Amino acid sequence: MNIPQTSGAHAQSHITPLNTYLAVGASLLFLTAVTVWVAGFDFGSWNMIVAMVVATIKASLVVLFFMHLLHDNKFFGAILLISLIALTVFIVFTMLDNGSRASINTIQMEEINKKAKIYDGKPATETAPAAAQPKH
């Protein structure tokens, strides 16, 4: 890649070529269209994975080119990775906890607040009086 440089104190900083920016922008718009398009198909439980893969490709493009991580100080990339690792631990462990509660908890699907209003998705006018009654 040919790198145009400015003179003076800032000579070492990398300036991304205009075409790279435009190509990344076009790819992001294309991938947005792809996300909307694939959402029209039903892959069952793969829906989430397909959408997240496309979103992650888009996010990588933004981070590497728009946020300059590709040519910038590697330490910034490390900071980003630390946040993503922390986030993964956070979500995965919460899901492990949440997913395994049924096996140790005998009380299930009972509202903590007995007076809590439960909406069942049907028109509120029909169901509200019935749902408002406390469960026993």
Next chain:
Amino acid sequence: MNEVKAAPSRTAQSVDMPSAHVEHHHGHPSHVAHHFTDSEQQLDSAKMGMWIFLLTEILLFGGLFCAYTIYRNEHLEMFHSAHKMLNVGMGAFNTVVLITSSLTVALAIRAMQLGKRAQTIWLLAATLACAFIFLVVKYFEYEHKIHLGLLPGKFYHYDGSEGIIVGNNPHIFFSIYFGMTATHGLHVLFGIIAISIVLLQTIKGKFSAAYYTPIELVGLYWHLVDLIWIYLFPLLYLIG
């Protein structure tokens, strides 16, 4: 405490030590604070601070994404049904608007790196315009939801007039929807303020190819706002 306070003055005194160091201090541009070796190091330090701030932002939104994952797992059918109440067209349009604004802010920084101040000004103005368009579209989306009563928690009073939501407790989906999009919307609002400030500073001629750190940092922040939306859009509008 004393040690930390003493540090800058010690750096200043160290000028009289090695010869290479002395020469370097002579050629300092005015925007470089005396405790930095050069412009490059100063820019890197500022960027590092910004990245650490972005780390805390990712964790802030991470909490919301975690809440989304938990409630989606518990109410899969309801989430799938309730998400159809959102307007995919408006969401997709806003995605395009945010991606465009990300591109314009990146190009604004590039223009300043090349010393093209006029170009930076109109590219930052374009970014600002995109941010406003995003919020206007969001306003129309919110207005429609509020009108229908598709609201969080106890404010939910939807009567099924635009299609019945299957499954229990759809108000949870709208709590998550409003919680996530409003937090993101607030970030867009702060982005507008930040971009306006650097735009004014650019017009006043505060920046040059040698010094444009504030635009670079605002750019990083704005890209993060875009990044969050890249995940929010499919999660809320497409998958549910």
